[in-house]
Amino acid sequence: DAGVIQSPRHEVTEMGQEVTLRCKPISGHNSLFWYRQTMMRGLELLIYFNNNVPIDDSGMPEDRFSAKMPNASFSTLKIQPSEPRDSAVYFCASTLTSGAYNEQFFGPGTRLTVL
Amino acid sequence: GENVEQHPSTLSVQEGDSAVIKCTYSDSASNYFPWYKQELGKRPQLIIDIRSNVGEKKDQRIAVTLNKTAKHFSLHITETQPEDSAVYFCAASSEGYSTLTFGKGTMLLVSP
Numbered sequence: 001d002a003g004v005i006q007s008p009r010h011e012v013t014e015m016g017q018e019v020t021l022r023c024k025p026i027s028g029h030n031s032l033f034w035y036r037q038t039m040m041r042g043l044e045l046l047i048y049f050n051n052n053v054p055i056d057d058s059g060m061p062e063d064r065f066s067a068k069m070p071n072a073s074f075s076t077l078k079i080q081p082s083e084p085r086d087s088a089v090y091f092c093a094s095t096l097t098s099g100a101y102n103e104q105f106f107g108p109g110t111r112l113t114v115l
Numbered sequence: 116g117e118n119v120e121q122h123p124s125t126l127s128v129q130e131g132d133s134a135v136i137k138c139t140y141s142d143s144a145s146n147y148f149p150w151y152k153q154e155l156g157k158r159p160q161l162i163i164d165i166r167s168n169v170g171e172k173k174d175q176r177i178a179v180t181l182n183k184t185a186k187h188f189s190l191h192i193t194e195t196q197p198e199d200s201a202v203y204f205c206a207a208s209s210e211g212y213s214t215l216t217f218g219k220g221t222m223l224l225v226s227p
Contacts, residue, residue, distance in 0.1 A: 042204075043159070043204060043217040045216075045217075091159070103161045103164070104149075106159050106160070
C-alpha cells in the first residue's frame with residue numbers, strides 16, 4: 001500500500017484565492033482526519049470523518065474552511081478565501097476504527113503558504 | 116474536552132544519555148496514549164503506545180509509563196543517538212473514539 005496520499009505537497013497562493021487540498025486514505029480505512037500544524041498552535045484536529053460522514057468539525061476555524069468526503073477513497077479540504085494566517089502544514093490521516101483504538105497513519109502533508 | 120499538556124518544549128542531551136518527556140491529561144475517560152515522532156519536514160509516525168490496563172510498555176530503547184491516578188504518562192528514551200533528534204508528540208484518546216488530542220510537542224536534540 002502506498003500509504004496516505006496528499007496533493008499538492010506544496011502550495012503557494014495569494015490572499016483571497018481558493019485553495020483545495022486533497023487526500024486519499026489507506027484502502028480499507030474507515031476514518032479520516034484533517035490536521036493543521038503550526039509552530040504556535042501545534043497539531044490541531046480540524047475535522048474527522050467516519051464512513052465518509054463528518055463526525056466532528058468543531059476544529060474547523062471558520063466558515064472559510066470546508067471539507068468533504070464524497071467516497072471512501074477521497075477527501076478535500078477547501079479554504080475560500082485564503083488568508084496569510086492560514087499558512088501551515090496540513091496533514092491528512094486515516095485509521096480503521098473497529099472498537100479498539102488503531103494507529104493513525106499520516107500523509108506527507110501539504111505545506112500551504114498564503115502571501 | 117480533553118486537554119493534554121506536554122513538557123519540556125525543548126530538550127537537549129548528549130549522545131548516550133537518557134531523555135524523558137512528560138505529559139498530563141485532563142479527561143479521566145481517556146485510556147489510550149500514543150507517542151508520535153516527527154523528523155524535520157516529515158510526517159508524524161507512531162513509535163509506541165500504551166493502554167490504560169498496563170502501567171509500562173517497552174520497545175528496545177524506548178519505554179512509556181502511565182499513572183492513571185495522577186493522569187500523567189511519560190516517554191523514556193535510553194542510550195540516545197543523534198537519529199533520535201526529532202519532535203515528539205504525546206496524545207490521548209478514549210477507546211472506541213478515534214480522535215486524538217495531541218500535546219504541543221517536545222523538540223529533542225541529541226548531540227554527538
